[in-house]
Amino acid sequence: MLSEIPVDKLFTQDSVKHYFDYVDGVLVWKNRTGTRKGINGKVAGTINGLGYRQIRLNGTTYLAHRLIYLYHYGYLPDQVDHIDGNRSNNLIENLRGCTSTGNNRNARAQSNNKTGIKGVFWCNTLNRWYARVWANGRFVVNKSFDDIELAELVAIEGREKYHMEFARHA
DSSP states (O other): OOOOOOHHHHOOHHHHHHHEEEETTEEEEOOOOGGGGGGTTSBOOEEOTTSOEEEEETTEEEEHHHHHHHHHHSSOOSEEEETTSOTTOOOGGGEEEEOHHHHHHTOOOOTTOSSSSTTEEEETTTTEEEEEEEETTEEEEEEEESOHHHHHHHHHHHHHHHHGGGOOOO
């Protein structure tokens, strides 16, 4: 797992702009010297095992989307969220500041989801479909239905109501 030092502890907006130019969702090296000076003009970083672009600078690894956010806004929130859920889409229009709660609400359906519908599962003991939505430390939607389509609709409505702009339905 990538252990990242918070960028704002080491970098300022000016220092990020010193090392990089922002071009169409990527950072491009502009002021590398010494043995690395040949990379000026090239896209910075590589894609890690989790699908994020990471950049190594002065012995520390940084996530590119956090540097891009700092580059544009001059500060860093707790977390930087990819609005469309695509970890490699670092266009500034696709990045927003958020808390860990907001970032979790925008997460995709879990890989062990058997229905393919976020927040909907089959309950064997009741022989019914369940719709569940978690918010504010509790299930704000926790209802059973005979019909999977109705359960999906209720889960979507619950996410829209409680997750608001962070609601993701897939």
